Amino acid sequence: MSRRTLExxxxxxxxxxxxxxxxxxxxxxxxxxxxVSDDFGAEHMLVNIGxxxxxxxxxxxxxxELEGETVKRIIPHVGYLHSGFEKLGEYRHYNxxxxxxxxxxxxxxxxNNVAMAMAVEALMGIEITERCRLLRVIACEMSRIxxxxxxxxxxxxxxxxxxxxxxxxxxxERIYNLQESWTGARLTTSxxxxxxxxxxxxxxxxxxxxxxVQTFPTTLREVDTMFTRNAIxxxxxxxxxxxxxxxxxxxxxxxxxxRASGVAYDVRKDxxxxxxxxxxxxxxxxxxxxxxxxxxxxxEEMTQSNRILEQALDRLKPGPVNVADPRxxxxxxxxxxxxxxxxIFHFKQVMEGVKPPAGEVYFGAENPKGELGYYLxxxxxxxxxxxxxxxPSFINLAALPRLCEGALLSDVIAINASVDIVMGEIDR
Amino acid sequence: xxxxxxxxxxxxxxxxxxxxxxxxxGVALLTLMERKVAGWMxxxxxxxxxxxxxxxxxxxxxxxxxxxxxTSPAGASTALFMLAPAFSFVPAMMLLAxxxxxxxxxxxxxxxxxxxxRVVHDGLLPISIxxxxxxxxxxxxxxxxxxxxxxxxxxxxxxxxxxLGGLRGxxxxxxxxxxMGLSLIPVLLLTGNVSFSEIITKQQAGLWFxxxxxxxxxxxxxxxxxxxxxLPFDLPEAESELVAxxxxxxxxxKFSMFMIAEFAHxxxxxxxxxxxxxxxxxxPFTTWDEQGGLAQxxxxxxxxxxxxxxxxxxxxxxxxxLPRFRYDQLMSLGWKVLxxxxxxxxxxxxxxxxxxxxxFGWTTPREQGFALLGLNVVLGxxxxxxxxxGRVVRGVGSAGRPVSVAGEG
Numbered sequence: 125m126s127r128r129t130l131e132x133x134x135x136x137x138x139x140x141x142x143x144x145x146x147x148x149x150x151x152x153x154x155x156x157x158x159x160v161s162d163d164f165g166a167e168h169m170l171v172n173i174g175x176x177x178x179x180x181x182x183x184x185x186x187x188x189e190l191e192g193e194t195v196k197r198i199i200p201h202v203g204y205l206h207s208g209f210e211k212l213g214e215y216r217h218y219n220x221x222x223x224x225x226x227x228x229x230x231x232x233x234x235x236n237n238v239a240m241a242m243a244v245e246a247l248m249g250i251e252i253t254e255r256c257r258l259l260r261v262i263a264c265e266m267s268r269i270x271x272x273x274x275x276x277x278x279x280x281x282x283x284x285x286x287x288x289x290x291x292x293x294x295x296x297e298r299i300y301n302l303q304e305s306w307t308g309a310r311l312t313t314s315x316x317x318x319x320x321x322x323x324x325x326x327x328x329x330x331x332x333x334x335x336x337v338q339t340f341p342t343t344l345r346e347v348d349t350m351f352t353r354n355a356i357x358x359x360x361x362x363x364x365x366x367x368x369x370x371x372x373x374x375x376x377x378x379x380x381x382x383r384a385s386g387v388a389y390d391v392r393k394d395x396x397x398x399x400x401x402x403x404x405x406x407x408x409x410x411x412x413x414x415x416x417x418x419x420x421x422x423x424e425e426m427t428q429s430n431r432i433l434e435q436a437l438d439r440l441k442p443g444p445v446n447v448a449d450p451r452x453x454x455x456x457x458x459x460x461x462x463x464x465x466x467x468i469f470h471f472k473q474v475m476e477g478v479k480p481p482a483g484e485v486y487f488g489a490e491n492p493k494g495e496l497g498y499y500l501x502x503x504x505x506x507x508x509x510x511x512x513x514x515x516p517s518f519i520n521l522a523a524l525p526r527l528c529e530g531a532l533l534s535d536v537i538a539i540n541a542s543v544d545i546v547m548g549e550i551d552r
Numbered sequence: 553x554x555x556x557x558x559x560x561x562x563x564x565x566x567x568x569x570x571x572x573x574x575x576x577x578g579v580a581l582l583t584l585m586e587r588k589v590a591g592w593m594x595x596x597x598x599x600x601x602x603x604x605x606x607x608x609x610x611x612x613x614x615x616x617x618x619x620x621x622x623t624s625p626a627g628a629s630t631a632l633f634m635l636a637p638a639f640s641f642v643p644a645m646m647l648l649a650x651x652x653x654x655x656x657x658x659x660x661x662x663x664x665x666x667x668x669x670r671v672v673h674d675g676l677l678p679i680s681i682x683x684x685x686x687x688x689x690x691x692x693x694x695x696x697x698x699x700x701x702x703x704x705x706x707x708x709x710x711x712x713x714x715x716l717g718g719l720r721g722x723x724x725x726x727x728x729x730x731x732m733g734l735s736l737i738p739v740l741l742l743t744g745n746v747s748f749s750e751i752i753t754k755q756q757a758g759l760w761f762x763x764x765x766x767x768x769x770x771x772x773x774x775x776x777x778x779x780x781x782x783l784p785f786d787l788p789e790a791e792s793e794l795v796a797x798x799x800x801x802x803x804x805x806k807f808s809m810f811m812i813a814e815f816a817h818x819x820x821x822x823x824x825x826x827x828x829x830x831x832x833x834x835x836p837f838t839t840w841d842e843q844g845g846l847a848q849x850x851x852x853x854x855x856x857x858x859x860x861x862x863x864x865x866x867x868x869x870x871x872x873x874l875p876r877f878r879y880d881q882l883m884s885l886g887w888k889v890l891x892x893x894x895x896x897x898x899x900x901x902x903x904x905x906x907x908x909x910x911x912f913g914w915t916t917p918r919e920q921g922f923a924l925l926g927l928n929v930v931l932g933x934x935x936x937x938x939x940x941x942g943r944v945v946r947g948v949g950s951a952g953r954p955v956s957v958a959g960e961g
Contacts, residue, residue: 169712172712178791179792280875284786287590287873360875360876532878534878
């Protein structure tokens with residue numbers, strides 16, 4: 125066999141049962157019953173997609189076994205972005221964990237910040253203020269919009285349509301500017317604190333958001349014109365990567381992935397937090413569980429998020445953002461420098477951190493990509509004994525081999541895009 | 553060698569130099585135009601750093617590509633790996649040779665050059681490198697060679713992405729060549745000739761063929777897109793799937809040659825569309841351009857350039873608008889839609905021409921043109937609004953499927 129034949133170039137030498145060294149394709153643990161050869165004795169082609177590839181949305185690696193262009197097997201490999209967030213969290217005060225959450229789902233950092241603060245507050249039984257609640261709703265829905273915008277843009281690129289990507293990023297830029305003026309950072313927002321927010325929104329910020337809310341639907345309509353009835357788009361997405369409702373539940377999918385399959389499960393509706401039950405919004409639900417329905421669901425979710433933002437802005441009244449408990453919230457620096465008690469609390473806060481009672485809590489929030497769960501075990505000290513993330517991307521990604529059954533190589537890219545993964549969260 | 557022969561060779565060499573220089577510079581400027589068009593569609597300025605309005609960007613890109621390192625993957629079949637870009641580049645450059653760029657120029661000269669001797673030219677000078685009697689057959693034949701470039705590049709790179717891209721490219725170009733060739737048969741039926749200058753003359757006498765042969769025009773345009781490997785048919789490259797497809801492993805000038813070939817293909821296809829279906833250098837609603845002379849040659853060249861330019865822009869417009877087909881959809885579009893349509897249209901056109909000539913006795917190009925135009929309006933409606941609805945791409949039948957909305961709770 126010459127070098128020219130399609131040998132499995134990506135391989136690791138492994139010791140077989142008979143003591144012989146064999147070359148096994150990297151990461152493909154093959155059962156003896158499975159053969160690399162098809163009925164005609166020709167070998168399938170193993171294609172390594174990623175971790176450096178234009179369409180893997182980060183450093184996901186897919187080992188795809190192809191027969192022609194039809195996928196026979198697909199194995200996702202994760203871990204290239206492993207940062208040990210969960211372990212790091214065990215050595216940090218609760219408020220210090222919040223910057224770590226920025227970096228998990230880095231396409232929707234504010235939603236993660238809020239979910240983390242909510243989890244700790246649930247553990248401590250803190251009731252947040254009205255303004256804080258609305259600001260958090262705004263932060264979550266802004267995150268939902270930017271996350272879906274990135275999803276829509278990158279999925280468009282994966283299917284060959286480049287232009288909407290830049291339209292999406294223009295709108296995303298507007299939210300990023302708002303994020304920046306609120307938190308000082310575009311990505312590492314760290315906006316929430318246990319018992320309140322890092323800061324109130326600056327002056328004129330609400331007007332800026334209102335401007336966005338009013339003009340944003342135009343872009344959504346443009347994308348709708350570009351994609352929704354586009355024959356090529358429909359041909360590429362309808363009936364591709366289908367997963368039924370029952371199976372979707374069995375795979376523990378959540379978020380738009382689950383709703384596209386026809387299950388109307390949305391944490392905001394089913395286990396309302398942040399007073400989402402007071403807002404008037406709809407949960408879009410698909411029927412076919414294919415890429416097209418996921419696209420429609422996400423597109424509609426952006427419209428609904430926009431509605432929520434509008435309502436939240438209407439309700440936003442001046443008032444305190446943080447709870448008035450100095451054991452939870454850092455006293456302002458101006459007071460800490462002049463007031464003895466404030467200074468003591470400031471010192472204790474910085475040195476010791478927030479101390480929730482011993483116990484454990486699971487807080488699930490409807491993140492853009494699905495249900496984000498934070499599970500905390502506290503032993504009464506200022507640091508968690510265990511911090512566990514339920515990353516929606518990771519669990520949704522687990523269904524990828526099932527979704528790609530019998531698909532073509534091009535479909536793998538489209539399906540992978542439709543899952544909406546973010547590697548920071550998967551590898552955490 | 554006779555002075556007339558020397559005169560012929562002299563003007564041919566000059567034409568060759570001028571047209572190829574113009575093509576290469578034009579291709580370079582097209583890369584800038586593409587980025588500007590993309591910028592315009594994407595609400596951004598596009599390249600504007602190098603020179604005024606980024607006009608020197610192509611030069612900067614060219615210099616960059618020249619000084620990049622030449623790489624060749626381990627295990628590549630070196631000879632073919634080196635040859636493949638040339639296989640792509642040369643045919644793409646040759647294609648424009650036969651297309652008439654303007655009305656023939658009456659040119660008479662008689663003088664003596666040192667070393668060469670007396671050169672004489674007398675009569676009409678066709679403004680194309682060669683006004684071949686085999687016309688568009690030459691374009692189809694030479695265009696087919698381009699597929700070797702892609703297939704060999706894919707195969708010789710010893711890379712799986714390249715291989716898949718090369719296979720896709722070969723299959724795609726061969727499939728669409730069939731439809732493209734067949735779509736030109738009605739043109740042949742109507743003109744009785746394959747030479748471009750004859751086709752233009754016929755269109756001047758009658759109607760631009762886009763009217764009488766609308767379906768042919770449509771098939772040719774779609775197949776032309778596929779031939780240039782541009783979106784929505786850029787599967788051989790498919791940057792989100794195959795990284796860069798058949799030219800993944802190429803760098804430096806070898807990559808540039810693929811790039812130039814692609815843009816030269818765009819120029820050729822646009823020029824073909826303009827020539828075959830939009831009257832070539834014909835200026836509509838006037839016969840002034842047919843009298844001959846320098847002014848006419850220049851004016852007709854401007855007319856031709858504008859038509860070609862529109863189609864170049866159209867190709868870019870589509871590229872930044874549509875998503876990409878999937879491989880099987882592309883194949884079924886080529887074989888199941890365009891090919892039968894082209895075959896059926898040949899039958900219909902031939903039958904209609906026979907009927908028009910025998911039944912009605914209309915033999916002038918104008919009469920035939922209007923009769924076929926009437927037929928094509930009906931046919932076009934039939935094809936695009938009745939036959940085709942929901943057939944081209946699977947799933948179009950359920951277009952615009954709404955998502956239901958779960959109520960409160």
